[in-house]
Amino acid sequence: MKTHLTGRARSVLLGSTCCLLLVASGLDAQLFDTLKSLSPRLPVGDPALPASSRGPKSIAAADLDGDGLSDLAVSDKSGSVTLYYSNGSQGFSAPIILQVENAELRAIIAVDVNHDGKIDLLVASPFTGKVHVLLNQGGRKFEDHPFPAWVGARDLAVGDFNGDGTPDLAVAGPNMGLRQYEGLGDGTFASVVSFPEVDGGACGTGDDLPQPAYFLQSFRAPTQTRDSLVIAHGQGCARLWVLGSPPSGQLAILSTLSNLDVNAIAVGPILNPVASGIPDLVTSSLDGGYVEVRALIASTGTFADIPAQRIPISGGPRSLRMVDWDRDGWNDLAVVIRFFDRVTLYTNTAGQLKPGASVPVGHLPREMDIGDFNGDQQMDLAVVNRYSLDVTVVPGFLGQASFASLDQVYPVDGTVTGLSVRDYNNDGRADVVQLHIASGELSVRLSGADGHLAAPVFYPLGVRPSAQAVTDVNNDKQPDIVAVDLSGSVSVRLGQPDGTFGPEQRYVLPASLGGSLYAVVAADFDNDGNIDLAAGYTDCRLIFLRGDGHGNFTPAGDYDHPLYFGYEARSMAAADLDGDGDLDLVGAGMDGKITVVENEGNLLTTHRLKLKTFDSPGLQDIRSIEVLDENKDGDWDLFVTGPSGNALFLGGKGLEFSLAEKESFKVDVSGTASVMGDFDGDGKVDLAVADSHSNTLSLFVRKNDSSPWELALITAVPSAAFLASGDIDGDGKPDLVGSGEVLWTALSSRRSRVVPSAGEETGHAVMDQVVINEFLASNLTLPLDADGGRTSDWIELFNGSSVGLGLQGWSLQLIRETAPGESTTNTFAFPATAVLNAKGRLMVVAADKKRTPLHTGFAIPAEGGTLVLRGKQGQVVDRVDYPAQDADHSYCRFRDGARGWVVNPFPSPNQPNLDNGTAAPKLSFEGIDAPTARPGIPVRFRAKGRDDLGITTISVHWHRLDIQESVDHRAILFDDGLHGDGASQDGSFSGTLEAGLPAGARIQFYLQASDLTDKSIYAPFKPEQSLAVADRSLFTLSIEAAPTTLEISEVVPSNKNGLKDEAGRNPDWVEIRNIGVEKVELDGVKLAKKPYGADRYAFPKGLSLGPGDYAVVFCDAGRTPGIWHASFELDPGGDELFLLSVDGNGDVQILDNAKFGAVGSDIAWARPSAGAPLQILSPTPYASNRPGLWIGLLGGRAELILGTMIGEIYHLETSPTLTPAAWKTVLEIAGDGHDVNMRLDQESARFYRLR
Known part of the structure; x- marks a missing residue:
């Protein structure tokens, strides 16, 4: 069956990178044109669909219209293929959307399958089990001829496996593994052979459709007339297969390589010149952080077990592409760095790969392809960005081993947490200052005459500076920098007239006011002429610091704790909102609420803030707040924006604000930063909003003060976490500056120039001494060469001075807490032979056994501790208090000898510390x-x-x-x-x-x-x-209507001499009981330490508990087989248990939980009555936890003690017979969580029941 696919062009204007909407005349075309040129990213998928239904999956670059230029085809989660046709130096056509399926598409490849001279497209649909053959009809039209494969078929490769000159097809995916199809030359294919042995299930990975991903590529060795194939897949298989084709044309497995972690494959000459035609195998390991190169074994047509090269690559290397980028006759290697949102070029010098140019792309890049998209005869890259839903086009720089970049885009590192644009050196041009939390620094870039920014100058500032304010704190009319810190401190550097900064002044909060600070506003809150500070914590609290006019700040009030403000007020501003002459404070919270603090003249000394809170419906994670007079009524208004949208609050009398109607904006937009200025030169203020989630910038203009804001431009930008404005080029017009992964400027005076991409930032401050530089405290899987390949912990020292040092007499101490207020210390003395060269490193192995003089004799606790380096006189040279550590993650200085510390997912013993980004929470x-x-x-x-x-x-x-x-x-x-x-x-x-x-x-x-x-x-x-x-x-x-009658009634977490199991052992145990009057079936009932963990104990099928019945589960981690033994243990130091009901759909109902503290051996935590809190009691397995609930029947009197639950109503009924109609209520009890003692006088035999 064939289907004609003509596609539908999206009605948007694309400059090569953006959707442009001009709604006003007189716009400053230069600034807008500069913005459009900054980031060559192309949206993918039908924008009419919600983002959750879209997502690019694979990409193919080929000349689809025969004009000699490479075009793009991108498959999408929505079942569509997005086509972009190259217009050469003018960018790309509007996107054309081909709706191929109503189900997710995966791999897409481009090849002429029917010998008509036009490039066709093949795309896999794993959920429908089809491969779509899109035959190119010319005129940008395609005809679909799908053929059935199998449900799970998702990845494709083409090759001439039978040597007949017609492309054949290899299809891979779960539920089958691999299948070869013969190309029949007319666009149809015939099945040849299948290879279930490469299926994910055969590897024991447990397929989860459409996972696992398969990686396959064809190649041809010299002298061969048929193509071979390599295939592997992720998700833990750790194997790669090489298949060759005998004269029959049917592929066969030639070899299997084991212990390979593969996330991408490229095959081609690396170790030899391109002209040799000798293919090598290159694989990437996403989690391992490396790329390996294996040589071809000519005699077998397979590849070597041992790699010829292993190149460490931080940030998750993913897709690979080979191309002779600099035309020196050797293939270079382009590598997608998935978690850093970058592509890095590894240049090839006589068979050796070394890192070269690196450029930012979109969010979470994955697949990549190459082609000449702009017609300059230089290969370019096109990278699929999964999360930003687009493709980044990276041009090559003609004749150089570099990417083409723009001179208004600058590299950054150290994790930017602040951006300021001001004239710091009094030359009439604004300069750029950035705050770097990972490196603990401030960087300054001074602007030149043409708006180009100079190389950064770095100044140490704080420990982990999280937010900055630029203001004149010492009244010298020079801008100064104030930064708050996650360590609970405030740092100040005073600006100098030449654009430099003076020494750091740091104030550390006292213990009573301690905590992590991450927001700051500088303003004169007490009207004394000096700048004060309002600093927000990473929770709901706030503190005011009084300034003395000399750059010093101290807590303003006599309060002994911070003040409650609003939830995570990351954005704050100061303004006289009520017109009383005092500056008030407004904060926008991560919960979407606006909180206003009224300053009644005592803001710095009050013990209780006068707060007003306003909701912004539907708006969460507010990241930016602008104070403006939107409607020109003399009252301040508020504009706030966040990832979920924006809101405008109009000011009224006093501190009243009302949410404006959405008509204020013709187009809703989300963002994480905003700035105002006259960007189009019409004399009216405009609004720019940047969104770091999509790395886009939206610019709003308005015809007059009463008209709504209209969207003039939305464009992709290189980064969008921070946004600022200032006159960078000195032409009297505002320019825009953005920062995040990179720094960029959009100048009003000129467009960006194309230059080779720049390298990493240099010039970071290095401590001029010996420091503890990096250590690994939880090494589970990383072999250490210095300890014979063992997975030992280690500590690395670095000498930042220019003089080598002998370490005889030096020592390294480990201090670990053993109990609250108690600690132990281990000491390692450096041997006489230990020498630390200038700018050099020295590693010691932290292992229990001292196998060499550089073994400490003790390991480093992963739970946290303190490392102290002492000099010859016993003086403290360096000290590191470190938190709990994650397995196989080191704790290191941001760069060698830097002040800032970061968690490093790619440990580097005896190697330079690299900027590997920050770890995920x-x-x-x-x-x-x-x-x-x-x-x-x-x-x-x-x-x-x-x-x-x-x-x-x-x-x-x-x-x-x-x-x-x-x-x-x-x-x-x-x-x-x-x-x-x-x-x-x-x-x-x-x-x-x-x-x-x-x-x-x-x-x-x-x-x-x-x-x-x-x-x-x-x-x-x-x-x-x-x-x-x-x-x-x-x-x-x-949530069930009827309360459960099952409860965890007793726990013994340290059973030494008590209850024995069927094997005669004494495992820990848990008792549950039925406190109701009806039988309860236990099918679906589970016991777990976490309600949503995988480690759950399921009660035996068919079991029920009658009224008052008990069941005991032994918690011995399955050491004794049996239906009453759980796969987990209990912690006598304190633990928690959950009793769950899980139905066939996996829905969880929480029946009960029991959280208990430390207890000694053979002691129980037990509920003395139904629903009562746990108490320490003597163990009573299979029996009441309170002996004597029934006191007895003596002299016609019975006594019953009933444990009640809060909110429950109990009815005691009696009857002389068991006839249903004879029961009568004699007592009604309202439960209050306590025991109720009931005495019942009897004249004759009677029955009693409780409901």
């Missing part, structure tokens, strides 16, 4: 409080999180599945000590669904943790499709 879902998982009660969620820089927010994203609703919901979890979460900033988070859920409700949810650099991690994951679509892999919760 850590997130652990701890569960839901069982008593709150009831109808109408706010459900309380708990989580733990940590990050090397600081977590800004943890939230629960949820959606009800039992009803039809159009929106997802979000609940914030707090770590401020005010929301039942424990101590402030202790890493324990808690929050509730405030409204509660009704009986019968079913919700589906996941958690998100984000840090200061906007990196996020999800638990269990972030779904690609809508949260309204049921997905059994996500978390679920069901």
Whole structure:
């Protein structure tokens, strides 16, 4: 069956990079033109579809229209193929969307399959089990001739496997592995042979359609007349197969390489010149952080087991492409760096690959292809960006081993957390200052006459500076820098007239005011003529610091704790909002609320802030706030923006604000930074909004003060985390400056010039001494050459001075806490032979056994501790207090000898410390409080999180599945000590669904943790499709109408001499009981330490508990086989258990939970009555925890002690017979959580029951 696909062109104007909408005349064309040229990114997929339904998957570059220029075809999650036809130096055509399927597409390749001289497209559809053959009809039209493969077929490669000159096809995917198809020359294919041995299931990886991904490529060795094939797949198979083709033309496995971690494959000459035709095998390891090159074994047609080269590459190397970039006769290698959003070119010098030029691309790059897109006879790159939903085109620089870049785009490192554009050296041109949290520095770039920025000058500033303010703190009319720090300090550097900065002045908060600071506003809050500070914590608190006019700041009030302000107010501003002459404070929270603090003249000394809060419906994670008089009524208004949109609040009387109608903006836009200025030269203020999630900039203009804002331009930019404006080129017009992954300027005087891409920033400050430089405290899988390949911990020293040192008499100490207030110290003395050269490194092995003089004799605890380096006189040379460490992640200085410390996912013993970016936050879902998982009660969620820089927010994203609703919901979890979460900033988070859920409700949810650099991690994951679509892999919760009668009644976490199991052992145990009057079936009932963990104990099928019955589960990690043994153990130092009901759909109902503290051996934590809190009691397995519940029947009197639950109503009924109609209620009891003692006088035999 054939289908004609003509596609539909999207009605947008594309400059090569953007959607441009001009709505006003007189625009400054130069600034707009400069903006459009900054980032060559092309949107993919139908923009009419929601982002959750789109996502580019694969890319092919080829000349589809026969004009000699490479065009682009990109397959998409939505089932479409996006086509871009090259217009040479003018960029690309408008996108053409071919709707091929109604299901997700994967691999796409371009080849002429029917010998008509036109390039066709083949694309795989794994969920429908088809391969679509899109035959090129010319005129930008295609005809689809799909053929059936199998459900799971997802990856493709072409090659002439039978030597007949017609392209054949290799198809790979789960449920089959690999299948060869013969090309018949007319666009059809015939199945030849299958290879189920390369299927993911055969590797034991557990396929999850459409996973795992397969990587395959054909190649031809010299003297051969048929193509061979290499194939591997990810997700843990660790094998690669090489297949050759005998004269029959049917592929056969020639060899299998083991212990390879493969995430991409490229085959071609690397170790030899291109002209040799000798192919090598290049593979990348995403998690391992390296690329390997293996030589061809000519005699067998396979590749060597041992790599000829292993090149360490930080940031997750992904896609690979070979091309002779500099035309020296040797193939170079382009590598996508997935987690750094970059492409790096590794240049080839006589068979040796070395890192070269590197350029930023879009968000989460994956696949890549090459072609000449602009007609300059130099190969270019096109990179698929999964999360930003686009393609980045990276031009090559003609004749050089470099990419073409723009002179208005500058490299940055050190993780930017602040951007300021001001004239610092008084030359009439604005300069650029950036704050770097990872390196603990301030960088200054002075502007030149043509607006070009000079190389950065770095100044140490703080430890982990998180936010900055630029103001004149010492009244000399020179801008100074004030920075707040996650370490709980404030740093100041005074500006000098020549653009330099004076020495750092640092103030550390006292312990009572301690905490991580990450927001700051500088203003004169007490009207004394000196600048003061308002500093926000990474929770809900705020502190004011009084300035003395000399650059010194101290707490303004006599309060002994910070003040409550608003949740995570990352954006703050000061203005006289009520017109009383005092500067007020406004903050925009990550919860979408606007909080205004009224200054009544005592703002610096008050113990309680006067707050007003305003909601911004639907707006979350507010990142930017602008104070403006929008409607020119003399009252200040507020414009706020965040990833979920923007809002305008109009000021009224006093501190009143009202949410403006959406008509103020004709187009809604989201963003993470904003700035105002006259960018189009019409004399009216415009608004620029940058969005770091899509790396786009939107520019709004208006015809007059009363007209709505209209979108004049939306364009891709190289980075968009920060945005500022100033006159960089000195022409009297405002320019735009953005920063994040890179720094860029958009000048009003000229367009960017094409230059070779620049290298990394240099000139970082290095400590002029010996320092502890890097260490690995939890080495599980990384062999250490210095210890015979063992996975030992290690510590690296670095000498930042210009003089070599002998370390005889020096020592290294480890201090570890053994109990609160108690610690132990281990000391290693350096041997007399230990020498540390100038700018050199020395590594010691932290292992229990001292195998060499440079073995410490002790390991480093991963739980956290202190390392102290002491000199010959015992003096402290360096000291590092380090937090808990993750496995195979080192803790290191940002660069060798730098002050800032970062978590490094790619440890580098005895190698330079590189900027490997910041680590993603850590997130652990701890569960839901069982008593709150009831109808109408706010459900309380708990989580733990940590990050090397600081977590800004943890939230629960949820959606009800039992009803039809159009929106997802979000609940914030707090770590401020005010929301039942424990101590402030202790890493324990808690929050509730405030409204509660009704009986019968079913919700589906996941958690998100984000840090200061906007990196996020999800638990269990972030779904690609809508949260309204049921997905059994996500978390679920069901709210049942009837309360459960099952409870965890007793726990013995250290059983030494008590209850024995069937093997005669004494494992720890848990008892559950039925406190109801009806039998309860235990099918689907589970016991777990975490409600949503995989380690759950399931009660035996068919089991039930009658009224008052007990069951005991042994917790021995399965050491004794049996149906009553769980696969986990209990911690006698304190633990938590959950009793769950899980239905066939995976929906979870939390029946009960028991959290207990430390206890000695043979002691129980038990509930003395139904629903009562756990108490320490003597163990009573299979029996009541309170002996004597029934006191007895003496003299016609019975005594019953009933343990009650809060909110429950109990009915005691009696009857002389068991006839149903004879039962009568004699007592009604309202439960209050305590025991009720009931005495019953008897005259004759009677029956009693409780309901």
